[in-house]
Amino acid sequence: MIDLSDIRAYARRLHLRGVESMEIQEGNRLISIRVDSPMPASQAPAPEAVSITVRSATLGRLRRSHDESLPVRIEPGDEVVKGQLLALVALDESLTAVLAPADGVIDAVLAADDQIVDYGMPLFQLKPTQR
Numbered sequence: 001m002i003d004l005s006d007i008r009a010y011a012r013r014l015h016l017r018g019v020e021s022m023e024i025q026e027g028n029r030l031i032s033i034r035v036d037s038p039m040p041a042s043q044a045p046a047p048e049a050v051s052i053t054v055r056s057a058t059l060g061r062l063r064r065s066h067d068e069s070l071p072v073r074i075e076p077g078d079e080v081v082k083g084q085l086l087a088l089v090a091l092d093e094s095l096t097a098v099l100a101p102a103d104g105v106i107d108a109v110l111a112a113d114d115q116i117v118d119y120g121m122p123l124f125q126l127k128p129t130q131r
Contacts, residue, residue, distance in 0.1 A: 060091035
């Protein structure tokens with residue numbers, strides 16, 4: 001049976017040989033070991049602007065447009081302001097607003113109109129603007 005000291009020894013060997021991961025199977029047990037080596041600063045990608053994922057706060061059906069309260073769909077490239085209505089999540093007769101958490105530009109729409117969404121499901125990707 002593999003114990004913690006064996007796993008540490010395998011991880012050291014992987015690191016020294018520059019191997020990222022390995023799997024060991026013993027009977028019906030499978031152990032995966034992954035070694036993340038820090039990337040040298042010279043090879044690190046340039047930092048990009050942080051992107052915010054706007055998530056659903058409830059369960060329901062996504063409405064990207066709805067009568068007078070949301071007559072125009074938000075699309076990638078649209079500029080939005082903090083608190084702006086991006087979509088609605090409908091469950092029975094209840095409508096829950098999906099609001100922009102910051103000023104910015106919509107990078108991506110991650111859920112389709114009329115799609116059933118769940119708590120925490122990503123709906124929009126927002127790139128905040130600096131003020």
